[in-house]
Amino acid sequence: xxxxxxxxxxxxxxxxxxxxxxxxxxxxxxxxxxxxxxxxxxxxxxxxxxxxxxxxxxxxxxxxxxxxxxxxxxxxxxxxxxxxxxxxxxxxxxxxxxxxxxxxxxxxxxxxxxxxxxxxxxxxxxxxxxxxxxxxxxxxxxxxxxxxxxxxxxxxxxxxxxxxxxxxxxxxxxxxxxxxxxxxxxxxxxxxxxxxxxxxxxxxxxxxxxxxxxxxxxxxxxxxxxxxxxxxxxxxxxxxxxxxxxxxxxxxxxxxxxxxxxxxxxxxxxxxxxxxxxxxxxxxxxxxxxxxxxxxxxxxxxxxxxxxxxxxxxxxxxxxxxxxxxxxxxxxxxxxxxxxxxxxxxxxxxxxxxxxxxxxxxxxxxxxxxxxxxxxxxxxxxxxxxxxxxxxxxxxxxxxxxxxxxxxxxxxxxxxxxxxxxxxxxxxxxxxxxxxxxxxxxxxxxxxxxxxxxxxxxxxxxxxxxxxxxxxxxxxxxxxxxxxxxxxxxxxxxxxxxxxxxxxxxxxxxxxxxxxxxxxxxxxxxxxxxxxxxxxxxxxxxxxxxxxxxxxxxxxxxxxxxxxxxxxxxxxxxxxxxxxxxxxxxxxxxxxxxxxxxxxxxxxxxxxxxxxxxxxxxxxxxxxxxxxxxxxxxxxxxxxxxxxxxxxxxxxxxxxxxxxxxxxxxxxxxxxxxxxxxxxxxxxxxxxxxxxxxxxxxxxxxxxxxxxxxxxxxxxxxxxxxxxxxxxxxxxxxxxxxxxxxxxxxxxxxxxxxxxxxxxxxxxxxxxxxxxxxxxxxxxxxxxxxxxxxxxxxxxxxxxxxxxxxxxxxxxxxxxxxx
RNA sequence: GCGAGUGUGGUGGAAUCGGUAUACACAUCAGACUUAAAAUCUGACGGCCGCAAGGCUAUGCGGGUUCAAGUCCCGCCACUCGCACCA
Numbered sequence: 001x002x003x004x005x006x007x008x009x010x011x012x013x014x015x016x017x018x019x020x021x022x023x024x025x026x027x028x029x030x031x032x033x034x035x036x037x038x039x040x041x042x043x044x045x046x047x048x049x050x051x052x053x054x055x056x057x058x059x060x061x062x063x064x065x066x067x068x069x070x071x072x073x074x075x076x077x078x079x080x081x082x083x084x085x086x087x088x089x090x091x092x093x094x095x096x097x098x099x100x101x102x103x104x105x106x107x108x109x110x111x112x113x114x115x116x117x118x119x120x121x122x123x124x125x126x127x128x129x130x131x132x133x134x135x136x137x138x139x140x141x142x143x144x145x146x147x148x149x150x151x152x153x154x155x156x157x158x159x160x161x162x163x164x165x166x167x168x169x170x171x172x173x174x175x176x177x178x179x180x181x182x183x184x185x186x187x188x189x190x191x192x193x194x195x196x197x198x199x200x201x202x203x204x205x206x207x208x209x210x211x212x213x214x215x216x217x218x219x220x221x222x223x224x225x226x227x228x229x230x231x232x233x234x235x236x237x238x239x240x241x242x243x244x245x246x247x248x249x250x251x252x253x254x255x256x257x258x259x260x261x262x263x264x265x266x267x268x269x270x271x272x273x274x275x276x277x278x279x280x281x282x283x284x285x286x287x288x289x290x291x292x293x294x295x296x297x298x299x300x301x302x303x304x305x306x307x308x309x310x311x312x313x314x315x316x317x318x319x320x321x322x323x324x325x326x327x328x329x330x331x332x333x334x335x336x337x338x339x340x341x342x343x344x345x346x347x348x349x350x351x352x353x354x355x356x357x358x359x360x361x362x363x364x365x366x367x368x369x370x371x372x373x374x375x376x377x378x379x380x381x382x383x384x385x386x387x388x389x390x391x392x393x394x395x396x397x398x399x400x401x402x403x404x405x406x407x408x409x410x411x412x413x414x415x416x417x418x419x420x421x422x423x424x425x426x427x428x429x430x431x432x433x434x435x436x437x438x439x440x441x442x443x444x445x446x447x448x449x450x451x452x453x454x455x456x457x458x459x460x461x462x463x464x465x466x467x468x469x470x471x472x473x474x475x476x477x478x479x480x481x482x483x484x485x486x487x488x489x490x491x492x493x494x495x496x497x498x499x500x501x502x503x504x505x506x507x508x509x510x511x512x513x514x515x516x517x518x519x520x521x522x523x524x525x526x527x528x529x530x531x532x533x534x535x536x537x538x539x540x541x542x543x544x545x546x547x548x549x550x551x552x553x554x555x556x557x558x559x560x561x562x563x564x565x566x567x568x569x570x571x572x573x574x575x576x577x578x579x580x581x582x583x584x585x586x587x588x589x590x591x592x593x594x595x596x597x598x599x600x601x602x603x604x605x606x607x608x609x610x611x612x613x614x615x616x617x618x619x620x621x622x623x624x625x626x627x628x629x630x631x632x633x634x635x636x637x638x639x640x641x642x643x644x645x646x647x648x649x650x651x652x653x654x655x656x657x658x659x660x661x662x663x664x665x666x667x668x669x670x671x672x673x674x675x676x677x678x679x680x681x682x683x684x685x686x687x688x689x690x691x692x693x694x695x696x697x698x699x700x701x702x703x704x705x706x707x708x709x710x711x712x713x714x715x716x717x718x719x720x721x722x723x724x725x726x727x728x729x730x731x732x733x734x735x736x737x738x739x740x741x742x743x744x745x746x747x748x749x750x751x752x753x754x755x756x757x758x759x760x761x762x763x764x765x766x767x768x769x770x771x772x773x774x775x776x777x778x779x780x781x782x783x784x785x786x787x788x789x790x791x792x793x794x795x796x797x798x799x800x801x802x803x804x805x806x807x808x809x810x811x812x813x814x815x816x817x818x819x
Numbered sequence: 820g821c822g823a824g825u826g827u828g829g830u831g832g833a834a835u836c837g838g839u840a841u842a843c844a845c846a847u848c849a850g851a852c853u854u855a856a857a858a859u860c861u862g863a864c865g866g867c868c869g870c871a872a873g874g875c876u877a878u879g880c881g882g883g884u885u886c887a888a889g890u891c892c893c894g895c896c897a898c899u900c901g902c903a904c905c906a
Contacts, residue, residue, distance in 0.1 A: 215823060219901060222822075227905075245906060258906090296904080323904045333906045341820095342904060419905055538901080608844075609831060615899090617831060622845050629844085631859095674835080684833065687843035694843090762839040767887045769839055793873080807886055809838055817886045 001641050001734040005634035007598025007726070014729040015116055023742055024118045026074050028524050035071035036525045037063040038505055038564075040533030040541075041078045044104035044126075045085060048111045050573040050580060051534065053590045054606045054616060057723070058570055058682070059532045060117045061607060064722035065676045066530075067118075068746040074525050076508040077112060077119040079105050081128035082432045082497045084167055090431075091463050097431040098459035101128060111591065115599045116725055123511040127500035132507065133433035134454030135517035136499055141436055141447040142555060148194045151445060154424055158186035164467035165428035191426040191435060191493070195547050199224055199418045202546055211566035213613070216538045223539050225419025230403050231330070232412030234307035234316070241265060241307050241318075244329030244417060247336065248406070249398035252387035253357035254334035255347070257307055258300065258321035263331045266320045269303035276301055276320065283322045298323050298346050310411040311402070312388075321346065329417060339376045358395075359385045423544065425496045430461065430468040432494030440481035440488040449482050455490070468492060501541055502548035505531075505563055518557040531564040532612075538569065568680060571615035573606075580618070588618055600724035601627040607682040607723050630727055633693060633720075637713060637731050645736070646706035651753070658708050659753075661695050665712045666753040668692040672719045673746065682723065689719055710735070715747045762813040763788045765797040781808050788814040 018024065028034075039059035042052055063075040079101075086097035093100070105126060112119070125132050143149040157166040159176040165188070170177045195202075203224045206217045230248040233240035234257060243257065259266050261283045270277040279301045300321035307318055323342060324333055337347035337354040347354050360375050360382050375382070379395040390398050406412030426435055434455040436448035448455055458476055461469040470476055470492040481488035509522030527549075533541075542564070549563040572579050575586040593602045605626040610616040640646075654662060668688050675685035696712045699705040713735060721728035721741055732741040756777045761784065763771040771791035775784050785806050788794060794816065801818035808814050 215901080218823065222902060225902095225905065229906085243906080247906080298904080321904095323906095325905065328905045335906085340906070342906080417905080535900080611832085614825095614832090619831065619845065622831065625845055628859095635859095679835070681833095681835090683831095684835090684843080687833070690843055760839095764839080764887075767838095767885095772839075805886060807838090809887095813838055813887090815838080815886055 001638050003635070003638050005631045005727070007600060007630075010730045011114075011116065011599055011726040014726040015113060017729065017740075018116075018118075018742075021740070023740075024075065024120050025122050026072060026120055028521055029072045032070060032072040034525060035063075035066040035073045035530070036509075036528045037066065037073060037075045037530045038508070038528045038532070039075075039077075040531070040537065041080050041501070041504060042108065043080045043083055043085070044101055044108055046104050046107065048108055048115075048590050050588055050590055050606070050618070053115065053602060054573055054612075055532060055534070055570055056112065056115065056117055057603045057606050058568065058612050059530075060603075060725075061676070061682055061722040062530055062532070062680070063118055064725060064742075065746070067742070068718070068722070068744070069677075070745060073118075074123075074508070075117075075119055076123040076125075076511070077117070077121070078123075078125035078504060078508070079108075079127065080497065080501050080504075081105070081126045082494075082500060084170075084429065084431070086431045087429065087463070090461075094463075096459060096461055098128065101126075101431075111594075114594055115590075115603065118725070123508050125504060125507060125511050127433075127497075127504065128431075128457075130454045130456050131514065132504075133495075133500065135507070136433055136495065136503070137436040137448070137453050137455060138450060139503075139517060139551075139555070140495075141450070141453075143193065143551065144437075144447050148197065148551070149191060149425075150194065151189050151191055153187045154190040154192075155185045155187055156190075156428065157183045159183055162467065167427075167429070188428075190424050191437075192422040192424050193547075195423045195544075196418060196420055198547055198550055199226070199420050200416075201550060202420075202543065205546070205562060209562060209564075209567070212564075213567065213569055216535070216542065216567065216569060219538045220543055223420060223543065227417050227419075229415060229417060230406060230412050231415040232310055232334075232406050234310060234334070236265065236305070236307045236318070240411075241332060242330040243332045243334045244415065245334055247339065247399075248402045248412075249384060249390075249393075249395055250336040250339050250357050251309075251311060251334065251402050252384075252390065253336045253338045253355045254309065254316065255337060255353045255355055256316050256335050257318045257332060258324050258335050258343075258346070259303075259318060259332040260324040260326040261320055261322060262326040263320070263324075265305065265318060265332070266303065269305050269318075269320070273304065276303060280320060283320075296322070298342060298349070300346060300350060302350075310406060310409065317352070319346075319350070319352075327421065328419070341376070344372065344376075355386055357384060357386045358382045423496075423498075423547070425499055426493040427496050428468060428493055430457075430463075430470055430494065432497060433457065433499065434470075435491045435493050435495060437491040438479055438481055438488045439491060440483060440486060442486055443481055443483040443488075445491075446481055446483045446488075452482070457494070468494075470494075498540060498544050502544040503552065505545070506549070506552060506558060518552065523558050526558045527560045527562060528564045530566045530568065532568045532570060535569040535571070542567075568612060570612050571610065573616050573618060575618040577617070588620075593623065597623065597627045598726070600630060600727050604630065604686070604724050608686045609683065611681045611683050629690060629693075630724065633716070634727065634731070636693065636697065637717075637734055640706070640709055640713060641734050641736075643701065643706065646710040647703040649707040649711055650704065654704055654708065658699070658704055661699060661712065662708050662753050663756070664692055664695045665708075665715050666749050666751075669715055669719065669747050670749045670754075673749075676722070685719070686723065689716055692716060717741070718744060718747050759811050761788075761811070763791055763794055764813060764815040765794055765818060767815060770794050770797055777811075781810075784808055784814060788816065 037059055039056050063073050067073040081101050086101050089100050090097045140149055157171050159166055159181060161179045161181040162176060166176060166183060171183050174183055176183055203226055206220055209217060227246050229244055229246035231242060231244050233242050261280045266280055270280050300319045303318045303320055305318045306315045309316055335343040337343040338356040339358055382395055384390050384393050384398040390401050393401060403414050434457050436453060436455050438446050438448060440446055463469060477490040477492055479488055479490050505528050506518055506522050506526055509525035510519045513519050545563050552558045578584055578586060580587045590602060605623045608626060609622060671688045672685045675681050692712060696709055699709045717728045717731045729741055758774045759777050760772055760774055762769055763773060771793045773787055773791055775787055785808060798816060798818040803816055803818045805817040
């Protein structure tokens, strides 16, 4: 064995070995438990960044560990290949997106191979491949038939100068990123998925995801935003004006109505009220970031119109207000200024009446319009007042009584509302999967027949300006209607790229099946047992995937309810306390580190520097430290192997020092197993192995010293192999082992090595550490107490006091309470 | 504004179920080797007092519970993230 650690040679040899043995290809196997480990696939932007390295090293360590546990492990890799950056690059460098993307994939694949990740490359997929997106198109037609995909008008950012739709990130301060002209909102036809049909289940099933971070589940819960209330009608000139409220118990305190500026009633009132028309015009043009909206001044204007309260029969004014959202509920609200903060501010500002209808027991506060109270919205310990026959009830009592009355009168119904909106899946972009629809003047939107799929995206394109080239390609869009045979036009919109990433995890299970979207093998691998990726996908990607999985299930393609059993959200990689980014100029290129130190050093550092779910502060010095550890490990093994083959271990004959090292070996195995499997804290696992190495270094060259060291080195190499697989591959051979380390099971703990004759215990007096003592492992409680009281330093502290109590924590400490 | 999370040496972090705070590294300092430097090896390394033994003190701040609190509870402060007029 070479004395010098030569990472380049070692890593190349290990990677060649894996390649020639096809080491990571897997098939279905009913004799072993399956384990599907997946890291979020990358967008092929050009090169790997440190975030990728961290993400994929975590996934690889888990995969390799699970394999050593005897599981049938699938770990695939692929490319989230559609998206806007390819179009931007095309415009900038005049290279077609398909070519640019393919070149990036070649480069990044080579980098992933250099890092030694244990992927089954036979299952590699790229979402821009027609073999992939054809199934997405096929599935869309199925959803269309079920009514789960539909078309409606929706707003987009429109640049009049460039005659094109802009993505949100292409709008900078309200201006087009290309021509700096103002961007306007325009309504166009778009395709949607009815995710709201699954809102209830998506919410309820979050409770099943016990191995997901609570943070992610909370974010999804809030995003879905379920609320229970009543939808009720005020009478407006004989037609119902519908409002939604979660507080029907305060209905008798509703003193006016407020409608959104886009509401039909507002438009109607504006027809013969120029001042109002101007107000509406101004307010609909204000297009600010959502963050500013919450703090924006609340403005409104009286329409002069009035509506009739459904229970009191009183006439209430209708106002237009800038804070009412057209997109939630019915775009109109009943205003209860006595018990809603916004309504209160609005009523005070415009002099509208305020009626208190909820009182708090034991609070002698009497309402007047100039003061406000901290329990105005409480639902507990309150009583309804000023509400006629509903007086005297608590929140739920009034809620039910009023809801029942409205339902009996036919003026309202209980309703559950969601904040979640249907998912808009069409994009007016080129570099995406074509939506398989043909628009016919006679038949409307007709799906492309299955035998005509896929609708292939042309890849030989030229960009003129920013619009999609598809819209200038009659050879693409001119076609016949599959229904009537008449002249028709193909849809030129493409799918949102979240479509591809919502089901790729399932496709890896049968990536090479050309006759079906998913099959029995795909269902064998699903669901993903361990998913690893960035927290930035906590809502959209993970919610869409969960939705898609339920769609696939309802189509009979998978038999599970959820796609990802266990989720690990890895933290960001920071430099100088900030996220690495090109604009800040604080990036670190993984390639230069691999070239300098080797992949194992980079892998080791990224796993050692922080627990996986925390942010990781980059440190060039600490990378060198990781490299230094590998060099030391290599030297220790080289020195060990240079001598004669070690004698057989004779556990019974070991002296205390040798037994201590051997105990440390087996304690470390126990700890590292727990850190890898249950805790997923690889940093502490590495620290424990480093400690063991420090202990092993103290052994000398006697027969049994060498035998103890041989056992420890075998364990160390096996335990580190998920994180630094190349060096461990080489060390395993150097230790004289002929089996491929990949096929060697995880080391077991020898319980007999863990026993001790004596234990060091801490002795406290009144909770403060005063002494340490060695006690026989089998000492009785009384003997331990006795020994503790005899310690010199302890006697000093209890000399002038009476011992009241002695607490013994077996094997750990004694606390003497004395006063 | 609402919600979630974090706060421990010079730095990254450890302390898993309330039980010996600062493991493992990085940096720094000292020593060995060297003509010298790098590399490598050995040692020191929270603060204060002390020759030492040892003592006092310390986990953002202030209280509390407990024999015992970085860990649990209450109230503040700072930072990070998410949502953001959802009626």
